[in-house]
Amino acid sequence: MGNNLGISNTDDEEPSSNGTTRRDFLAQITYAGAGLTLVPLLAGTKDILPQAPPPNAETATINLTVNGQKHALNIDERTTLLDALRENLQMTGTKKGCDHGQCGACTVLINGRRVNSCLTFAAMCQGKEIITIEGLAKGDRLHPMQEAFIKHDAFQCGYCTPGQICSAVGLVNEGHVHNDADIHELMSGNICRCGAYQNIVDAIKEVQNIA
Amino acid sequence: MEPFKLIHPNDQHAAIASSGAANVKFIAGGTNLIDLMKLDIEKPAQLVDINSLKLQTIEALPNGSVRIGALVKNSDLAYHPVIVKNYPVLSEALLSGASPQLRNMATVGGNLLQRTRCPYFYDTSFPCNKRVPGSGCSAINGYNRNNAVLGTSTQCIATHPSDMCVAMAALGAIVHVEGLTGKRQIPFHEFHLLPEQTPQYETTLKHGELITAVELPPIRYSAKSHYLKVRDRHSYEFALASAAVALNVSNGRIEAARVALGGVGTKPWRSVEAEKALVGAAADEQSYRNAAEAALNGAKPFKDNAFKIELAKRTLVRALKTVGGMS
Ligand SMILES: Cc1cc2nc3c(=O)[nH]c(=O)nc-3n(C[C@H](O)[C@H](O)[C@H](O)COP(=O)(O)OP(=O)(O)OC[C@H]3O[C@@H](n4cnc5c(N)ncnc54)[C@H](O)[C@@H]3O)c2cc1C
Ligand code: SF4
Ligand code: FES
Ligand code: FES
Numbered sequence: 025m026g027n028n029l030g031i032s033n034t035d036d037e038e039p040s041s042n043g044t045t046r047r048d049f050l051a052q053i054t055y056a057g058a059g060l061t062l063v064p065l066l067a068g069t070k071d072i073l074p075q076a077p078p079p080n081a082e083t084a085t086i087n088l089t090v091n092g093q094k095h096a097l098n099i100d101e102r103t104t105l106l107d108a109l110r111e112n113l114q115m116t117g118t119k120k121g122c123d124h125g126q127c128g129a130c131t132v133l134i135n136g137r138r139v140n141s142c143l144t145f146a147a148m149c150q151g152k153e154i155i156t157i158e159g160l161a162k163g164d165r166l167h168p169m170q171e172a173f174i175k176h177d178a179f180q181c182g183y184c185t186p187g188q189i190c191s192a193v194g195l196v197n198e199g200h201v202h203n204d205a206d207i208h209e210l211m212s213g214n215i216c217r218c219g220a221y222q223n224i225v226d227a228i229k230e231v232q233n234i235a
Numbered sequence: 236m237e238p239f240k241l242i243h244p245n246d247q248h249a250a251i252a253s254s255g256a257a258n259v260k261f262i263a264g265g266t267n268l269i270d271l272m273k274l275d276i277e278k279p280a281q282l283v284d285i286n287s288l289k290l291q292t293i294e295a296l297p298n299g300s301v302r303i304g305a306l307v308k309n310s311d312l313a314y315h316p317v318i319v320k321n322y323p324v325l326s327e328a329l330l331s332g333a334s335p336q337l338r339n340m341a342t343v344g345g346n347l348l349q350r351t352r353c354p355y356f357y358d359t360s361f362p363c364n365k366r367v368p369g370s371g372c373s374a375i376n377g378y379n380r381n382n383a384v385l386g387t388s389t390q391c392i393a394t395h396p397s398d399m400c401v402a403m404a405a406l407g408a409i410v411h412v413e414g415l416t417g418k419r420q421i422p423f424h425e426f427h428l429l430p431e432q433t434p435q436y437e438t439t440l441k442h443g444e445l446i447t448a449v450e451l452p453p454i455r456y457s458a459k460s461h462y463l464k465v466r467d468r469h470s471y472e473f474a475l476a477s478a479a480v481a482l483n484v485s486n487g488r489i490e491a492a493r494v495a496l497g498g499v500g501t502k503p504w505r506s507v508e509a510e511k512a513l514v515g516a517a518a519d520e521q522s523y524r525n526a527a528e529a530a531l532n533g534a535k536p537f538k539d540n541a542f543k544i545e546l547a548k549r550t551l552v553r554a555l556k557t558v559g560g561m562s
Contacts (some may be wrong), residue, residue, distance in 0.1 A: 080238055081238045082238050082239060082240050082241070084241070100238075101238070101239065101240070101241045102236045102238065102239070104269070123273065124270050124273065125266055125270060125333075125334075125336075125337055128334065128336060131336055137339045138335060138336045138339060139336050139339050139340050140266070140334075140336045140337060140340065143264075143265055143266045143269050143270060143337075143340065144264075144265050144269070144340065145241065145262075145265065145269065147241055147243075147284075148241075148243075148262070148265065148284050148286065191335070191336065194335070194336075194339075195335065198310075198335070200314070208469075208470075209469075209470055210335050211335075212334055212335075212469075212470035212471040213333075213334025213335050213336045213337065213471060214334075
């Protein structure tokens with residue numbers, strides 16, 4: 025693959041409450057715990073991020089509308105929407121699980137419909153309304169689906185959660201849910217390794233108003 | 236992934252004109268092609284993004300046919316009221332495939348051309364005649380639990396993975412295509428090829444030809460139809476065996492029947508043998524069993540997949556019972 029993507033999974037840069045990013049934290053514990061041997065590896069991480077396309081790549085300038093905001097990006101045409109969000113726009117809320125359409129972690133909404141962002145090229149998403157997990161809340165007010173996930177404890181590690189929530193919002197938009205079995209079937213595109221499924225179903229039922 | 240050039244024509248003729256050169260491919264939903272490009276199994280030098288073409292509608296034609304644009308999303312087709320009412324077998328087949336997210340992306344044209352899920356086709360460190368012609372088939376003497384029992388050859392035993400295509404095979408759909416030399420209509424049973432000696436060729440579509448639509452001819456009894464899919468997990472999984480059936484039963488006799496199988500054949504497997512066994516027979520379990528025997532008559536098991544022969548028979552019998560019981 026063109027983009028050195030294997031590294032990016034662990035590379036979330038959301039700052040924690042004391043201002044350190046996860047990578048800083050990792051670096052600190054590594055200094056403390058494993059001596060200096062790992063330092064060059066970690067120090068190099070930032071440089072490996074695929075900001076500049078390799079020399080043989082076809083590049084294009086594209087316009088993406090994400091969460092209502094327009095972005096002009098100069099990218100390698102091979103960039104999937106998932107990588108454009110995470111690597112180019114630094115919006116790491118959308119997660120990469122399998123990168124092959126098999127897990128749903130990368131689910132976003134395009135024109136209101138849920139899709140796997142790992143299986144579409146960013147350059148094919150121009151002119152469309154892309155909504156990610158970062159775009160669901162209105163200011164400080166969480167989306168009802170986010171509220172319901174918190175209320176029902178619908179996650180453990182949280183890695184699948186942005187995809188689950190975007191998928192659940194898409195599910196409600198689609199309007200084909202009448203009972204629990206429908207939720208099970210129509211949420212099957214989102215795998216949860218922690219097995220939070222029952223609570224996810226409860227959260228969706230609350231938003232859907234199914235007793 | 237190899238670099239490629241991506242163009243976005245919004246005119247059908249321009250799209251066709253730019254696709255003639257070798258190593259140019261159309262891209263629709265991208266759910267199969269991008270997957271395979273990431274694995275360096277597909278390496279197009281140019282991609283023609285066809286999503287701006289006007290091939291997005293589902294129309295009921297005056298002659299009773301339904302014409303489905305090649306870019307109609309699998310989910311839109313599955314939930315379309317005409318399909319739900321008159322062709323439930325197709326709606327159910329679509330909804331049994333992949334996941335809601337993927338169905339929101341996948342198109343009818345792309346689904347027709349999706350490639351096999353044989354694990355050795357996906358793993359570039361193994362020989363595979365379909366991926367690298369002449370390199371050998373790793374599945375024939377390897378792990379072949381998911382491979383085919385019908386239509387196999389000494390060169391390839393891969394199943395065709397599509398659910399939608401099994402329903403379309405049963406319905407006798409017609410594939411409309413357009414190339415530089417004009418338009419053609421391809422009957423469904425002539426669209427996909429058996430592997431024989433050249434498993435790298437999978438359809439009779441010519442390079443550069445665009446699929447524009449799929450037409451479902453009117454079938455009086457297609458409202459009495461059903462798709463049953465059996466697999467290792469309940470959802471989001473390919474078929475081990477599946478059956479698409481439609482029956483016209485009158486006074487307890489079967490007047491007409493359509494039968495196709497999935498998960499067991501090297502192409503979407505219409506079984507004319509099973510249909511012949513059904514027509515004129517009583518609509519009862521014995522007739523359904525006879526039809527299942529006829530459908531699997533030529534099946535050839537491999538080391539790990541003999542179970543599929545019995546599984547396919549039972550799947551077909553159960554699907555026929557379901558439809559036979561529809562009043
Ligand atoms: C995890 C996963 C699970 C899946 N499970 C199932 C399942 O259970 N059942 C099932 O049936 N399918 C399943 N699929 C496959 C899915 O249905 C296909 O990937 C999809 O239908 C392909 O459609 P697309 O529009 O995305 O095609 P693309 O990936 O865009 O294209 C596929 C091929 O078709 C060509 N093409 C596309 N449109 C045209 C056209 N109009 N004219 C000429 N050529 C064209 C492209 O050049 C390419 O070669 C699964 C896929 C994934 C990733
Ligand atoms: S069965 Fe076909 S696809 Fe699978 S390894 Fe053999 S040649 Fe390749
Ligand atoms: S990362 Fe896209 S489906 Fe797994
Ligand atoms: S909460 Fe951990 S994978 Fe779902």
